[in-house]
Amino acid sequence: MDITDARWEKTLQIIREEVTEYQFQTWFQHLTPSYADESRMIFEFENKFILQAMRQSYYLMLKNAVLLCYGREYAIDFVNKGETSEILEGINEPDKTEAEDEISNSIFNPGRDDTDRIAAKRDELGAI
Numbered sequence: 800m801d802i803t804d805a806r807w808e809k810t811l812q813i814i815r816e817e818v819t820e821y822q823f824q825t826w827f828q829h830l831t832p833s834y835a836d837e838s839r840m841i842f843e844f845e846n847k848f849i850l851q852a853m854r855q856s857y858y859l860m861l862k863n864a865v866l867l868c869y870g871r872e873y874a875i876d877f878v879n880k881g882e883t884s885e886i887l888e889g890i891n892e893p894d895k896t897e898a899e900d901e902i903s904n905s906i907f908n909p910g911r912d913d914t915d916r917i918a919a920k921r922d923e924l925g926a927i
Contacts, residue, residue, distance in 0.1 A: 807831065810861075810868040813920070817860060826857060833883045839874040840865065841883050850877050867921050 811830070815823045832840040844850040853861075854877050862875050878886060 806868045809924070810864045813864045813867060814857075814860060817864075826853060834887065835873075839876065841876045841878060841886060843878055843880045843883055845880050847879065850879060853877055863917055867917055867924065870921075 811827060814827050818827070830842065833843040834841040842853070844853065858875065858877070862873070865873050865875065876886060
């Protein structure tokens with residue numbers, strides 16, 4: 800999969816519309832998956848603070864934007880820099896339960912169901 804294709808650029812454009820310019824510049828401007836295949840995207844981060852902040856504050860937004868632009872759900876993994884190869888080998892699989900707990904308990908996740916909003920946005924964008 801070409802990580803820097805037009806769908807990824809559209810994903811970033813959708814996120815840019817949902818956050819402030821400061822948030823976009825801080826968290827998303829240079830964000831690209833370190834690995835992507837037909838079902839999974841892995842993002843590496845320089846330090847644990849950035850990794851945790853992305854996981855807690857922007858995981859669902861990123862997952863939904865990817866769904867909109869790629870037309871299917873992807874597993875999204877946030878890892879420390881250099882851990883992608885270990886995950887691909889199955890050595891150090893991220894703890895999904897912990898990540899999901901952090902997201903659901905986050906003040907940034909109001910717990911709303913965005914299914915209808917995602918479908919409407921997909922229809923608005925047309926086929927990508």
